[in-house]
Amino acid sequence: MAALTLLRRGSAPARLLSGTLNARNPCIGATQGCHLRRHFSNNKILVELDEASGVAIMKLNNPPVNSLSLELLTEFCITIEKLEMDRSCRGVILTSAAPKIFSAGLDITEMCGKSAEHYAAFWRAVQELWLTLYGSNMVTIAAINGTSPAAGCLMAMCCDFRIMADNPKYTIGLNETQLGIVAPFWFKDTMTNILGHRLTEQSLQLGQMYTTPEALKIGLVDQLVPEDKVQSTAAAVICNWLAVPAHARQITKSMMRKQNIERLVNHREADIDNFVNFIGKDSIQKSLQVYMDRLKQRKQ
Numbered sequence: 445m446a447a448l449t450l451l452r453r454g455s456a457p458a459r460l461l462s463g464t465l466n467a468r469n470p471c472i473g474a475t476q477g478c479h480l481r482r483h484f485s486n487n488k489i490l491v492e493l494d495e496a497s498g499v500a501i502m503k504l505n506n507p508p509v510n511s512l513s514l515e516l517l518t519e520f521c522i523t524i525e526k527l528e529m530d531r532s533c534r535g536v537i538l539t540s541a542a543p544k545i546f547s548a549g550l551d552i553t554e555m556c557g558k559s560a561e562h563y564a565a566f567w568r569a570v571q572e573l574w575l576t577l578y579g580s581n582m583v584t585i586a587a588i589n590g591t592s593p594a595a596g597c598l599m600a601m602c603c604d605f606r607i608m609a610d611n612p613k614y615t616i617g618l619n620e621t622q623l624g625i626v627a628p629f630w631f632k633d634t635m636t637n638i639l640g641h642r643l644t645e646q647s648l649q650l651g652q653m654y655t656t657p658e659a660l661k662i663g664l665v666d667q668l669v670p671e672d673k674v675q676s677t678a679a680a681v682i683c684n685w686l687a688v689p690a691h692a693r694q695i696t697k698s699m700m701r702k703q704n705i706e707r708l709v710n711h712r713e714a715d716i717d718n719f720v721n722f723i724g725k726d727s728i729q730k731s732l733q734v735y736m737d738r739l740k741q742r743k744q
């Protein structure tokens with residue numbers, strides 16, 4: 445938690461300052477064969493932490509489509525915070541345990557036919573995921589091994605680098621308008637920082653899902669690799685990122701993200717009220733229901 449406050453509050457916690465001493469190539473230990481792996485998992489997140497390299501592989505494990513339920517969101521934040529406080533962990537590769545799907549985004553059933561209290565708790569958890577991941581001191585690499593709409597894309601955009609499997613069936617983007625809902629300002633801010641204003645505006649208005657070559661072309665993902673190379677590429681990339689002196693990289697990350705983070709922190713309650721009012725509207729509930737029905741009909 446302390447490390448998170450760096451990016452959230454712009455202060456420098458002890459761990460950040462001690463980062464100077466840690467600025468060694470993390471992959472040296474790994475190549476010398478001193479592999480100490482720790483596995484731990486909640487119900488919906490699987491973690492494998494390699495203490496030699498300082499890298500944790502974090503797999504979303506909520507079949508069939510890794511939709512982000514309240515339970516998953518809660519486990520996600522606990523896991524990141526636990527890794528953040530673990531001195532042997534300095535980087536995370538975020539990926540999916542489900543074949544073909546990175547994440548289907550927010551669990552739509554959490555936003556349908558529930559109480560205002562439930563919507564508020566759910567949205568607070570979505571905000572927390574963003575604050576925790578976007579504000580992480582650790583190096584975060586998204587190994588996108590499947591389709592990734594809406595909040596699935598958001599999670600990937602929160603990471604420092606995105607590697608995607610080059611599969612013509614996979615798409616990625618913020619498709620909220622296609623559901624009749626609106627991506628909030630902090631989704632928009634995250635995308636703007638990656639794509640720029642014009643492309644983000646077009647992308648959000650159209651609710652555009654991009655094929656992998658399109659995503660690479662506009663910079664929504666940084667690298668495309670064959671499906672079976674996603675994990676090994678992520679492992680190589682994270683080594684490069686971890687080779688940079690940690691304190692300098694972390695302060696730079698904070699500098700780039702602080703403004704966006706503070707904006708949500710300062711408007712958190714208003715954003716929750718806005719969500720609760722918006723999602724509870726009959727017209728929005730109807731749109732979501734139609735969308736879910738359409739998803740189910742596709743199969744028949």
Ligand SMILES: CCCCCCCCC/C=C/C(=O)SCCNC(=O)CCNC(=O)[C@H](O)C(C)(C)COP(=O)(O)OP(=O)(O)OC[C@H]1O[C@@H](n2cnc3c(N)ncnc32)[C@H](O)[C@@H]1OP(=O)(O)O
Nearest residue numbers: 511548549550551552553593594595625626628719722739
């Ligand atoms: C002003 C601002 C205020 C704020 C305004 C509010 C802002 C809200 C921001 C919202 C952010 C979001 O992330 S909204 C979520 C957007 N997500 C999506 O649009 C993804 C929808 N899903 C898909 O496109 C597909 O399912 C896809 C992921 C490609 C996988 O396709 P497949 O053919 O492999 O699988 P399917 O058969 O479709 O799905 C398997 C089952 O999972 C279910 N399922 C699929 N996606 C689901 C989902 N997101 N939530 C729940 N359930 C889902 C299906 O209904 C099926 O259920 P059964 O039939 O029972 O088996």
